[in-house]
Amino acid sequence: MKDLLDTVAKPARYIGGELNARPFDMGAKVKIAMCFPDVYEVGMSHLGMKILYHLVNDTQGAACARVFTPWPDYADALRAAGRKLTALEGGLELSAFDAVAFTLPYEMCFTNILETLDLGGVPVRSDDRGDGDPLVIAGGVCAFNPAPLSPFIDAFSIGDGEESMLDIISAIRDSDTRSARLVALSRAPGVYVPALHDGHTIITKRVVADLDAAYFPSEFVVPYLETVHDRAVLEVARGCTRGCRFCQAGMLYRPPRERSAATLAAQGESLIRSTGYDELSLCALSAGDYSGLADLSAALTKRLSGMRVKLSLPSLRVDSAIASSMGDAFETDVRKSSLTFAPEAGTQRLRDVINKGVTEENALRAAREAMAAGVNNIKLYCMIGLPTETEEDVAGIAGMVRRMLNIADTNRRPRVSLSVAPFVPKPFTPFQWAAQDTIPAIQGKISYLKTRMPRSVTLHWHDPSLSRLEACFSRGDRRIGGVMEAAWRGGCRFDGWTEQFKPELWENAFERTGVDPAYYANRERMLDEPLPWDIIDAGVSKEFLREEYLRAVAGDVTRDCREGGCQSCGLNAGRFDGRCPRAAVHSL
Amino acid sequence: MRLFIAFEKSFALRHIGHLDLLRVTQRALRRSGLPVAYSQGFNPHMLIAFASPLPVGQSGREELVDVTFEGYVDGATCLTALKAAMPPGLPPKLARAVSDDHPKLMAMLREASYLIRADGADSLAAAVPAFLARKEIPATRVSKSGSTRVDIRPMLRELGYIEALSAFHARVSFTERETLKPDLLVRSLAEFAGAPEPDTLIERVRLFGEKQGFAAPLMDC
Structure with missing residues (x-):
C-alpha cells in the first residue's frame, strides 16, 4: 500500500516535478546525472548546480537530471528494500547514465559522494568501474586539490564550468567506450583524468573571460520545499582581488569579472517572471564591490516596478556603504x-x-x-x-x-x-x-x-x-581518500551536519588506515x-x-589590485595578453 | 473582486505540506501576472485563503482557495493564466466569481468526502453494514493533550465500499466543532471488525457546504 516515500521525513525532497523542472529526454545521446553531495534543500540553493542543469538541458543531444544525497532515513530505506537511488527526472538509476557529475562545494560533503554513488549502483572506486558503468566527474572549489578524491573520481573539471561542460559533453558524445571517453576527456583543457595522468603535466584551470557572454539560465526550478536560499539569484561578479590571505575562493576565482548592469537587469526580470519569486539577491564573493550597483538598481527598479520584489544583498563587507543607496528602490525586508x-x-x-x-x-x-x-x-x-x-x-x-x-x-x-x-x-x-x-x-x-x-x-x-x-x-592526498572510504564504510555520511557527525568513527578510520x-x-x-x-x-x-x-x-x-595596481599574482602571466580581463560595465 | 478557484493536489504531491502549498500558490499567482490584491499595512501579504489545509500525505481532487483581485478578472481568464503558472502536479480546475461580501470558504464548510484505500479493505468491507447500523460508535481520538472518547456515529454521513477501486468512500462532517478525520474512521472500523489498523492512502474528493438545508459542493455555495 504505502510507498517508501510515505515512511521517510520530508519526502518532497525526492519527488521532483517542480515548476520549471525539465522533462528528461530518454533518447539523448549524452545523459548526465548532476549530483549535489548534500540534501535537497542545500543543493537546490546552489547557483552552480542551477546553471549547469539548465546548460546541459539546453545543449543539443544532451539531457540532465538532478540527484541529491538522500537523508540517512531514506538511504537506509532504499537499502533495506533492495532499491537503487534514481534521479529526480526520468527515474533512471545512477548506473544508467553516461556520466555522473558532482559539484564539490565544501570538504565536509565528501563521504556523501561515496554514499550517493553506492546508493545509485555505481562502484565507488574508479578501478572497479567497467564499460557498463558511468564516468564519474567532479568540479567546483574542492576539485582544485583533486588528490583525496582521485581514487573515486574518473575526471575532474578544474575552474569555471560553463565552457568546460560543453567539452565534456562532446568528449562523451564522440566516443563510445569508457577508455576512449577518458582519453577524450584527458585531452580537453582544464580536465584532469587521474588514471591517464603522467604525474607532472600541469592542468590549467578554465576561465570564462566574458561573463556577459557566459550561459545563465532564464529560469530556475522552483522547489516545493523551502530551501536554504529560496529566491532568485543574480551573479553580478565572479572573483575578488581583495587578497584576504586565508580565503581560497578569493584566489581561485581570479580574475574578477563583472556582468553588465544591462545583462543583469534582463536576467533578473526573466527570473522573477519565470519563477514567481518575490526576492532577488545579488551574489558575488563581494557583492558590495560590484561597480555597476547604481545602474543595476535603476534598471531593475524600472523593469520590476509594481511587482513587489525585495532586493537583498548578501555578504556585505564592512566597508561597503551600499545598502543605503539601494534602500528606497525596493521593499526592504524589515523583519530581517x-x-x-x-x-x-x-x-x-x-x-x-x-x-x-x-x-x-x-x-x-x-x-x-x-x-x-x-x-x-x-x-x-x-x-x-x-x-x-x-x-x-x-x-x-x-x-x-x-x-x-x-x-x-x-x-x-x-x-x-x-x-x-x-x-x-x-x-x-x-x-x-x-x-x-x-x-x-x-x-x-x-x-x-x-x-x-x-x-x-x-x-x-x-x-x-x-x-x-x-x-x-x-x-590531503590519496591516503586521505583511503581514510575517507574507511570512514564511510564505517557509517560516516553528512559529516557537515552536527547531528550526523561521528568523530569517534573518524578516529577509528584514521587508526585502521594508519594515517595520522x-x-x-x-x-x-x-x-x-x-x-x-x-x-x-x-x-x-x-x-x-x-x-x-x-x-x-x-x-x-598587500593592496587590492583594482586600486593599488597589479600585484603580480601571476594570473595574467602568459594569459589574457598579459592583462586581466577587467569587467566591462557598460552604461545603459 | 473575489474568485473561488478549485485545483487538484495530485497523488504525486501528497507529501507537500500546507505551508509549502501556500507558498507555491502565491508564486504561481505572481507568475500568472493576475492583479492579486494585497493587504494594507507594514507587512503586506496576498489576500488568499484556503478552504481547509490538507494534511501531509493526503491528495485532493477539488481543493479550494479564495483569491481577492484588484479590479475585474473573469473566471476563464484567471483559469487560463493559472494553468500556465501552476506546477504540473497542481492543475487548476474551475474558477467562479463571488461577490465581495460572500461568506468565506472556511465558514461555509460543513462536510468532506474521501476515497480511502486501505490494506485488506475488501475484508473490512464486510463489516460496514453492521458498523453503520450501530446507534453509537465510540472511538478514541488521540491528540497532543491526551486521548478522549467520542461518538463518531453522528459525524458519519455516508460510508461505502467501491469494489472496482478497492477503496472506501466516506462523507463525514467537517466543521470547527465536529470533524471526523478519515484515519480515525478507518481505525474505528478496523477495531469493530477485530482487524489490525491498516495502512491507508487518503484522497479528499470534495468539500461540501450547505444549500437549502442540503449538502452541496462548496464550490457552488
Whole structure:
C-alpha cells in the first residue's frame, strides 16, 4: 500500500516535478546525472548546480537530471528494500547514465559522494568501474586539490564550468567506450583524468573571460520545499582581488569579472517572471564591490516596478556603504533587520597579517549607521588559530565585541552574536603552508574567549574536530581518500551536519588506515615541499603565494589590485595578453 | 473582486505540506501576472485563503482557495493564466466569481468526502453494514493533550465500499466543532471488525457546504 516515500521525513525532497523542472529526454545521446553531495534543500540553493542543469538541458543531444544525497532515513530505506537511488527526472538509476557529475562545494560533503554513488549502483572506486558503468566527474572549489578524491573520481573539471561542460559533453558524445571517453576527456583543457595522468603535466584551470557572454539560465526550478536560499539569484561578479590571505575562493576565482548592469537587469526580470519569486539577491564573493550597483538598481527598479520584489544583498563587507543607496528602490525586508560583519580577527595587527582590509573603526561606524537605520541585531564572524595569533588577539575579539555593544549614542544596545570558526588552511592560499591549531589548543582559546565575553553576547563556535577533518581533506592526498572510504564504510555520511557527525568513527578510520590526522592538519609545510595540488595551475603563482605568506608573517598588507595596481599574482602571466580581463560595465 | 478557484493536489504531491502549498500558490499567482490584491499595512501579504489545509500525505481532487483581485478578472481568464503558472502536479480546475461580501470558504464548510484505500479493505468491507447500523460508535481520538472518547456515529454521513477501486468512500462532517478525520474512521472500523489498523492512502474528493438545508459542493455555495 504505502510507498517508501510515505515512511521517510520530508519526502518532497525526492519527488521532483517542480515548476520549471525539465522533462528528461530518454533518447539523448549524452545523459548526465548532476549530483549535489548534500540534501535537497542545500543543493537546490546552489547557483552552480542551477546553471549547469539548465546548460546541459539546453545543449543539443544532451539531457540532465538532478540527484541529491538522500537523508540517512531514506538511504537506509532504499537499502533495506533492495532499491537503487534514481534521479529526480526520468527515474533512471545512477548506473544508467553516461556520466555522473558532482559539484564539490565544501570538504565536509565528501563521504556523501561515496554514499550517493553506492546508493545509485555505481562502484565507488574508479578501478572497479567497467564499460557498463558511468564516468564519474567532479568540479567546483574542492576539485582544485583533486588528490583525496582521485581514487573515486574518473575526471575532474578544474575552474569555471560553463565552457568546460560543453567539452565534456562532446568528449562523451564522440566516443563510445569508457577508455576512449577518458582519453577524450584527458585531452580537453582544464580536465584532469587521474588514471591517464603522467604525474607532472600541469592542468590549467578554465576561465570564462566574458561573463556577459557566459550561459545563465532564464529560469530556475522552483522547489516545493523551502530551501536554504529560496529566491532568485543574480551573479553580478565572479572573483575578488581583495587578497584576504586565508580565503581560497578569493584566489581561485581570479580574475574578477563583472556582468553588465544591462545583462543583469534582463536576467533578473526573466527570473522573477519565470519563477514567481518575490526576492532577488545579488551574489558575488563581494557583492558590495560590484561597480555597476547604481545602474543595476535603476534598471531593475524600472523593469520590476509594481511587482513587489525585495532586493537583498548578501555578504556585505564592512566597508561597503551600499545598502543605503539601494534602500528606497525596493521593499526592504524589515523583519530581517540584522547586519553581518566578518572582521575575522580581533586586533588590527592580526587583521593586517590576514590582509583583511577593514579596521575596527570601519566596523563600528557601519554598525552605528545601521543602528540609526533601525537595525538591532549584529552578527560577527571571527576565526581563531590564525597564523601568528597570540593571547592578545583572542582577547581582542572580546574587546571588539564590547565596543560594538556600546556603539549607540542612546541607551539602546544592539543584540550581538559572535560566531567563531577555527582557521582551516586551504590550498592555493598564502596560508597553504600554515599549521592548524591542535584541537586542545582551539578548545583552550574558546574557553578563554568565553570567560572574557560579556554575558549578553551569544557565542557560537564550530566543532574543532570537524575543522580538523576539514583541514585533513583540504590539504590531503590519496591516503586521505583511503581514510575517507574507511570512514564511510564505517557509517560516516553528512559529516557537515552536527547531528550526523561521528568523530569517534573518524578516529577509528584514521587508526585502521594508519594515517595520522596531525600530519595533515597540524604540521607547517616547508616552503619548498612538493604539494599534492602542484599539478594544478589555479592562476595565482606559487611564488606569489609564498611571497604573500612571508609578508603576512611580517605584518605587511598587500593592496587590492583594482586600486593599488597589479600585484603580480601571476594570473595574467602568459594569459589574457598579459592583462586581466577587467569587467566591462557598460552604461545603459 | 473575489474568485473561488478549485485545483487538484495530485497523488504525486501528497507529501507537500500546507505551508509549502501556500507558498507555491502565491508564486504561481505572481507568475500568472493576475492583479492579486494585497493587504494594507507594514507587512503586506496576498489576500488568499484556503478552504481547509490538507494534511501531509493526503491528495485532493477539488481543493479550494479564495483569491481577492484588484479590479475585474473573469473566471476563464484567471483559469487560463493559472494553468500556465501552476506546477504540473497542481492543475487548476474551475474558477467562479463571488461577490465581495460572500461568506468565506472556511465558514461555509460543513462536510468532506474521501476515497480511502486501505490494506485488506475488501475484508473490512464486510463489516460496514453492521458498523453503520450501530446507534453509537465510540472511538478514541488521540491528540497532543491526551486521548478522549467520542461518538463518531453522528459525524458519519455516508460510508461505502467501491469494489472496482478497492477503496472506501466516506462523507463525514467537517466543521470547527465536529470533524471526523478519515484515519480515525478507518481505525474505528478496523477495531469493530477485530482487524489490525491498516495502512491507508487518503484522497479528499470534495468539500461540501450547505444549500437549502442540503449538502452541496462548496464550490457552488
